[in-house]
Amino acid sequence: MCRAARWLGQHLGRRGTFLAILGIGKTCFGVGFIVQPPSTRGLELLTDRCPLSAWAWVWILAGLVxxxxxxxxxxxxxxxxxxxxIPPALWATAYTSAVFTGAFPRGGFIAVWYLTAHVGVIMWASTVPEHSVPPAPRRARKGGAP
Incomplete structure (x- = not known):
């Protein structure tokens, strides 16, 4: 088991591991909308166009990609x-719209959460190089110093 985890970590690297975890999370989040639909309060901008189950597929497809x-x-x-x-940006847009229309004043806080904890973190992670930490310095060998 540890050997498989080590191989997976080496194969995916830091960025790949982040994307894999994020993809699984987004897929599960979308499936949750289908299995047990939550309240759509604040999401009227989206649900006026399509049912929540259709928007759940946006989360699922984004997670799979x-x-x-x-x-x-x-x-x-x-x-x-x-x-x-894409999905958290859509949700942030819908909640922001709900604030301006007066339909869901609390939506502003949820929108900021989506923009920071989701979109912001993803944007930051996309700029992190795979190997940003320099290798440890090699120890000097005994003897032979000029």
Whole structure:
């Protein structure tokens, strides 16, 4: 089990691991909307156009694209980061709209949460290089110093 986890960590790297975890989370979040639909208060901007179950598929598809992108080389994994940002950006937009229309005043706080804890973190993670920590310095060998 540890050998498989080590191989997986080496194969995916830091960015890939982040995308894999994010992809699984977004997929599960979307499935949760289908299995047990929550209140749609504040999401009227979205649910006036399509039912919540259709928007759940946006989360699921974004999660699958994000997860699949985890296995791509650095530089080609950008679609995963873009896909990961789409659903929370839509939700933040809907909650912000609900604040301005007066339908859900608390939606502003939820929108800020989506923009910071989701979109902001994803944007930051997309800029983190795979190997940003320099290797440890080598110890000097005994003797032979000029």
């Amino acid at each position: 994000t997860f699949a992108s985890a296995w791509l080389r650095i530089g080609r994994d950008g679609y995963g980061f873009i896909a990961a940002m």
